[in-house]
Amino acid sequence: MASLEDLPSDPNYVYFKSVDRVQCRPILTGENAKPTFESIPTIDASQIFSADLEARKILAEEIGQAAKDVGFFYLVNPPVSPDKMDAAFDALAKFFALPHDVKMKYHVNNSPAAKGFTPVNPADKRKGFGGAREAFGMGNDYTNPEQHAIKVAPAGTVPLNQWPDDELPEFRQNVYSYFTEVYLFAKKLVQIFALALGLEETALDQFFEVPFTDITINHYPPQPDETEYKQVLYPHADYGAFTLLAQRKIGGLEVLNANAIWVKVPVIEHAFVVNTGSYFELISGGRWRSTIHRVCAKGNTDRTSLPFFFSPSPTTTIYPMVPAEDEGLKDLHRNIGKEHIRGMMADRPTHPFVKKLKALGLRPDDYTYEMVSQPLV
Numbered sequence: 001m002a003s004l005e006d007l008p009s010d011p012n013y014v015y016f017k018s019v020d021r022v023q024c025r026p027i028l029t030g031e032n033a034k035p036t037f038e039s040i041p042t043i044d045a046s047q048i049f050s051a052d053l054e055a056r057k058i059l060a061e062e063i064g065q066a067a068k069d070v071g072f073f074y075l076v077n078p079p080v081s082p083d084k085m086d087a088a089f090d091a092l093a094k095f096f097a098l099p100h101d102v103k104m105k106y107h108v109n110n111s112p113a114a115k116g117f118t119p120v121n122p123a124d125k126r127k128g129f130g131g132a133r134e135a136f137g138m139g140n141d142y143t144n145p146e147q148h149a150i151k152v153a154p155a156g157t158v159p160l161n162q163w164p165d166d167e168l169p170e171f172r173q174n175v176y177s178y179f180t181e182v183y184l185f186a187k188k189l190v191q192i193f194a195l196a197l198g199l200e201e202t203a204l205d206q207f208f209e210v211p212f213t214d215i216t217i218n219h220y221p222p223q224p225d226e227t228e229y230k231q232v233l234y235p236h237a238d239y240g241a242f243t244l245l246a247q248r249k250i251g252g253l254e255v256l257n258a259n260a261i262w263v264k265v266p267v268i269e270h271a272f273v274v275n276t277g278s279y280f281e282l283i284s285g286g287r288w289r290s291t292i293h294r295v296c297a298k299g300n301t302d303r304t305s306l307p308f309f310f311s312p313s314p315t316t317t318i319y320p321m322v323p324a325e326d327e328g329l330k331d332l333h334r335n336i337g338k339e340h341i342r343g344m345m346a347d348r349p350t351h352p353f354v355k356k357l358k359a360l361g362l363r364p365d366d367y368t369y370e371m372v373s374q375p376l377v
């Protein structure tokens with residue numbers, strides 16, 4: 001994959017990669033500027049579990065408008081306990097503070113689904129991998145009893161998550177108590193999004209029976225030698241249905257508007273920043289955008305962000321659920337499991353699982369998500 005730093009640099013354009021294609025947007029100012037957003041809307045989520053359908057519809061209307069106009073919005077008063085969010089952030093801070101050698105015991109190469117620790121690697125310029133970022137990921141793993149309410153793994157399933165139980169015995173529990181609340185919140189949000197499309201509240205549930213869930217915590221460590229405010233996570237659009245991002249103390253997230261101006265997303269403590277991704281762009285027939293965003297930081301900041309990526313079930317094939325506004329999406333069908341494996345092959349060419357899959361000589365059409373959690377022969 002081409003390095004993002006190889007993207008052309010032109011003072012009149014912003015270049016970015018969206019769903020594997022290099023794209024650019026002209027910077028429009030003065031009388032050339034189009035009407036577009038200059039801040040991220042704030043929506044109160046307190047009625048999300050209201051027994052009153054009308055209250056849920058009002059919320060849906062606001063969310064649908066924000067997804068259409070911006071692709072990003074804050075949800076304040078979410079149904080997730082601030083204490084659990086804080087405990088997850090605290091546990092993560094302890095993990096990132098462990099000695100490098102200890103963190104490397106949980107390296108992503110040990111997990112076929114690339115869950116675990118990704119070290120800082122400034123030489124790696126692929127989206128989200130290089131620069132000043134280390135990460136810890138966890139996600140679907142039905143060998144973990146904490147996920148048995150979602151699904152129980154069939155016999156022979158390989159564990160995918162890695163937990164630093166020896167060094168931080170409370171880490172797993174703190175991450176899972178947060179995950180469990182955010183999961184229920186995300187499932188309910190799917191229904192609110194269905195209402196926002198003018199569909200029955202349960203119309204999208206079929207796509208999310210055993211959803212893809214993925215928390216990949218980003219840690220942008222301090223860079224005392226860096227005095228410039230600069231990109232630490234490259235411009236990109238998220239793949240999934242939607243992302244529920246928790247920020248704490250230090251901001252840095254920026255979102256690209258239609259005039260190619262970067263709009264800052266300051267921290268609102270215990271709120272979520274929600275953004276719609278490419279799977280929702282398809283399901284909504286192009287109404288909801290997968291908006292480009294990046295992270296910038298300067299010098300001595302030590303930032304941790306906690307995104308929860310939510311996507312349809314790996315066995316599902318998605319398509320527009322309302323008449324497509326975008327011609328290119330009209331006849332498009334995307335199988336989530338195949339997309340996932342394809343993405344992993346492109347993003348992680350040196351990962352042992354990817355090498356094994358390549359050695360088997362399978363065609364992309366033969367990929368199934370089960371290959372990740374069943375031993376590859």
Ligand SMILES: O=C(O)CCC(=O)C(=O)O
Pocket residue numbers: 128218233238245252253293294295305307
């Ligand atoms: O760190 C952030 O605020 C955003 C992270 C992000 O965009 C991502 O992980 O996809």
Ligand SMILES: [Fe+2]
Pocket residue numbers: 236237238293
């Ligand atoms: Fe992102």
